[in-house]
Amino acid sequence: MHSLGLEYHDVVAGDEFDSSGFPGAASASYKLSERDFAAHLDAIAATGVPVSRVDRMASVDSHTTPVFLTFDDGGVGALRQTAPLLEARAWVGHFFVVSDRIGTAGFLDAGGIRELHRHGHLVGSHSCSHPLRFSGLTMREMVREWRDSRAMLEDILHAEVTTASVPGGYYRTPAAEAAAEAGYRTLFTSEPMTRVRLVCECLVLGRYSIRRGDAPALASALVVGHGAARGRQWAIWNAKKVLKAAGGNVYLAVRDVIFERAHRHAH
Numbered sequence: 459m460h461s462l463g464l465e466y467h468d469v470v471a472g473d474e475f476d477s478s479g480f481p482g483a484a485s486a487s488y489k490l491s492e493r494d495f496a497a498h499l500d501a502i503a504a505t506g507v508p509v510s511r512v513d514r515m516a517s518v519d520s521h522t523t524p525v526f527l528t529f530d531d532g533g534v535g536a537l538r539q540t541a542p543l544l545e546a547r548a549w550v551g552h553f554f555v556v557s558d559r560i561g562t563a564g565f566l567d568a569g570g571i572r573e574l575h576r577h578g579h580l581v582g583s584h585s586c587s588h589p590l591r592f593s594g595l596t597m598r599e600m601v602r603e604w605r606d607s608r609a610m611l612e613d614i615l616h617a618e619v620t621t622a623s624v625p626g627g628y629y630r631t632p633a634a635e636a637a638a639e640a641g642y643r644t645l646f647t648s649e650p651m652t653r654v655r656l657v658c659e660c661l662v663l664g665r666y667s668i669r670r671g672d673a674p675a676l677a678s679a680l681v682v683g684h685g686a687a688r689g690r691q692w693a694i695w696n697a698k699k700v701l702k703a704a705g706g707n708v709y710l711a712v713r714d715v716i717f718e719r720a721h722r723h724a725h
């Protein structure tokens with residue numbers, strides 16, 4: 459079984475990148491303006507490939523590759539910008555919320571989360587505290603992150619929450635084992651792969667990350683699997699993995715240095 463997940467973050471008005479989600483230059487590099495995001499949706503629509511909701515995958519036969527649009531962090535842009543653009547096409551998104559941030563500056567409150575759910579979008583967990591090295595936590599800590607965030611979202615939604623996405627990009631199998639133990643049935647990672655795996659009755663789905671400045675044509679190429687788009691992300695991912703294996707802190711430090719430098723140059 460295969461699936462194609464695109465991993466977006468916040469969509470914001472103009473260039474107000476700190477208005478939604480986590481502030482700062484590193485986070486902003488994952489956020490798109492409303493205009494750029496609309497262009498991505500146009501490009502995806504032009505492929506003619508249907509956009510699906512993961513908990514309705516049973517209706518998809520195993521010879522197709524369902525496409526999922528996912529949005530991490532639960533910033534206020536989800537309701538202001540992202541959802542209206544999806545709904546204009548009758549598409550649904552998967553929104554993953556950091557439960558400790560609910561109702562804080564730049565993040566959705568309980569009412570906003572309920573509204574997304576009411577509009578037919580899938581709301582899932584993106585952990586409680588958004589650890590950047592989630593897979594570096596102990597099993598007990600991972601289960602707590604998944605279980606407490608799930609309980610909080612179910613309290614808000616009065617509905618079952620069985621889907622999550624791993625924060626921070628760094629994934630190892632125990633993160634899915636912990637998710638399964640906490641009652642999740644589907645876990646999105648940030649590994650750029652289409653092959654769906656099963657870990658303790660939890661489906662594990664990869665995602666291809668979209669960043670600010672990525673062309674709309676990249677989104678459509680990833681969706682249809684044309685050219686080298688998927689392979690290129692896979693190669694970059696594996697190069698980064700070497701750094702991550704050497705110590706996630708090294709990876710995070712290098713990443714921060716790169717973004718700070720890029721930020722300085724922009725001013």
Ligand SMILES: [Zn+2]
Pocket residue numbers: 530531584588625626
């Ligand atoms: Zn995140």
